[in-house]
Amino acid sequence: MSILDRNQSIARLDAEPGKCWDLVIIGGGASGLGVALEAASRGYSALLLEAHDFAKGTSSRSTKLVHGGVRYLAQGNIGLVMDALRERGRLLANAPHVTRKQPFVVPVYRWWDAAFYGAGLMVYDLLAGRLGLGRSRLLSRAEVLRRAPTVKQAGLKAGILYYDGQFDDARLALTLALSAAEAGAVLVNHAPVIGLLKQAGKVTGVRFVDSETGIERMAHARAIINATGLFTDQTRHLDDPSRPSTLSLSQGIHLVLDRSFLPGDDAVMVPKTADGRVLFAVPWHDRTIIGTTDTPIPEIALEPRPLEQEIEFLLTHAALYLEKAPARADVLAVFSGIRPLVKADGVSGTSAVPRDHLIITDPSGLITLTGGKWTTYRKMAEQTVDRAADLAGLPPVPSNTADRHLAGWVEKAGDYADPLTVYGADADAVRALMASDPALAAPLHPRLPYPTALVIHAVRAEMARTVEDVLARRTRALLLDAAAALEAAPKVATLMAAELGRDETWQQQQVEAFAATAAAHHL
Incomplete structure (x- = not known):
């Protein structure tokens, strides 16, 4: 079984305080985790430090x-x-337990849109080539309503069916972390980097703090990679405070509704709303996700909150395309994310900013990976490790991740309605916990799909250190039902305290901290 053990990671660092790593990676999101796996799979020694928690x-x-x-x-x-x-195509093959093929219906209300969007999706299929997921085709009005019965019927002419992929993003991040650890990387969460070590103007290492103990440590490296997403500029400023900003920030929010708003297995995509945005309604973990917005924002927030105009935009536009119009009272959760987009000259509005990634090598040797998107994390990591190996003079080793199965890989994924499916082969360990104690087989909360055993598994095998780690990312409780997650928080804190050796004060602090986080996730 794949395991992440923070205590073991810290012990390895303390056992070799003078070790010079081939790569130190700052940041434990999609980019940083991808780089850690890419480096370790080539045989390079890699240390990843994440200021908060993975993803x-x-x-x-x-x-x-x-x-x-x-x-x-x-x-x-x-x-x-x-x-x-x-x-x-590669990701769906390498991680079938956390990804799947997702059919999409594009409702057509004007006949010329059928020709326009149909032609575009045919090009989409051709570009996918042998890694395509299925051929797009025209749907009759009746077929549209059979596949997406809640789509707005007035004026509906026809539809287009096409295929894309779906995944659980936080669970894929954990899968990458487990895979990197399997390959030999050392990962530590809740360990913010607070400074860079330099010699003759070149970066040679980092200073970081263990947030749990307050102990400061140093790690030396032949190459240092900044993969901190939203905090790209802040990390570069540790190297040179005068460096100009790299990013253009955009916020996107999503509303989570119950399954009745989209009862079938097909997602709905509206290619162009009245203001030119794309609108999605996607089935996910027995819920319906409506999104997304694209709102320029002036500054970073670690826990961004939805803006009132974003909420109204999604509710209003969902009502234009769904027979069952959602109201504020129907929203089980709302989640907000900030896109760290690379600035582009001559582009007006963040929706038009390219989603390409950028690899920057500063004069000090600090390598920054920024921009990009989840789908291309592997290629971004491959190119970044190529750059780092060349800069550090490491022996060249070709990438082997294109066809590398990720941790928990199974030949055939189970039922995606089962919350254990995303654990793949590691689900057996969860089932063993459930069999060992009836209390662990009981639901964590009546409105959540998770067995209590997942809390214990998250602590023992997935480096969960806080209540938020468990309810927001090891499980997706906070996104599925924010109120239910808040109600489950005291139980989670009690279970975690027993595993981690924490006292009642810690439990109370954890519940209070989670309540503050949950406040940004419900209306």
């Missing part, structure tokens, strides 16, 4: 789609679409 930021707040990007095709970014479609 705490943007990497756990996506639209849950592994996609080529239909709208990027409309923007003419053929290269990005081709890369994403290729990586989409």
